[in-house]
Amino acid sequence: AQSVTQPDARVTVSEGASLQLRCKYSYSATPYLFWYVQYPRQGLQLLLKYYSGDPVVQGVNSFEAEFSKSNSSFHLQKASVHWSDSAVYFCALLNTGNYKYVFGAGTRLKVIA
Amino acid sequence: NAGVIQTPRHKVTGKGQEATLWCEPISGHSAVFWYRQTIVQGLEFLTYFRNQAPIDDSGMPKERFSAQMPNQSHSTLKIQSTQPQDSAVYLCASSLDSGTEVFFGKGTRLTVV
Numbered sequence: 001a002q003s004v005t006q007p008d009a010r011v012t013v014s015e016g017a018s019l020q021l022r023c024k025y026s027y028s029a030t031p032y033l034f035w036y037v038q039y040p041r042q043g044l045q046l047l048l049k050y051y052s053g054d055p056v057v058q059g060v061n062s063f064e065a066e067f068s069k070s071n072s073s074f075h076l077q078k079a080s081v082h083w084s085d086s087a088v089y090f091c092a093l094l095n096t097g098n099y100k101y102v103f104g105a106g107t108r109l110k111v112i113a
Numbered sequence: 114n115a116g117v118i119q120t121p122r123h124k125v126t127g128k129g130q131e132a133t134l135w136c137e138p139i140s141g142h143s144a145v146f147w148y149r150q151t152i153v154q155g156l157e158f159l160t161y162f163r164n165q166a167p168i169d170d171s172g173m174p175k176e177r178f179s180a181q182m183p184n185q186s187h188s189t190l191k192i193q194s195t196q197p198q199d200s201a202v203y204l205c206a207s208s209l210d211s212g213t214e215v216f217f218g219k220g221t222r223l224t225v226v
Contacts, residue, residue, distance in 0.1 A: 034214060043204055043217030090156065098169060101215060103156040
């Protein structure tokens with residue numbers, strides 16, 4: 001069965017510091033992978049997606065993620081965070097067999113001054 | 114493009130009452146998804162339509178929940194005899210096709226008192 005694990009429920013970083021949010025997946029085939037961000041009282045917004053090809057994908061607001069088949073991971077990174085990046089981040093996998101999305105539990109990011 | 118529109122944004126119902134939640138997907142999108150979001154359970158898949166036809170309702174509680182998509186411009190999620198445990202944010206999402214990224218509405222926060 002497919003699954004997505006975000007091992008860190010909460011992450012706190014200082015403004016200007018680098019960021020990595022971890023995502024591990026379990027899926028029998030090559031997955032379609034996504035990172036979404038949710039700001040308070042908002043729906044989820046797509047940050048970036050990976051379907052195939054270059055394992056490093058660029059997204060909005062200078063976010064990027066790297067797909068690793070050997071590690072079954074799709075970690076989200078940003079070189080320098082801003083206070084406005086404070087939000088909940090979800091990693092998701094699309095099961096291309098039944099077209100159902102599987103979401104991780106989310107990581108709440110807090111950026112402090 | 115107004116995005117996925119969900120109404121109402123907030124709904125308060127008394128225990129045992131019925132609640133109907135509305136979703137207008139992005140024009141031209143063929144796939145519509147409903148999710149439930151709670152602190153404890155995270156994002157839970159409820160049901161999925163493609164070209165208005167129900168494809169997968171495996172996440173729907175069988176007895177009191179129902180979803181319909183009478184035309185391509187809206188879908189409804191109906192909860193009969195609401196219970197306090199139904200309190201959650203209900204998110205609707207649509208995608209251009211089954212294998213592409215989903216776009217989420219801002220959600221309906223349902224509170225059952």
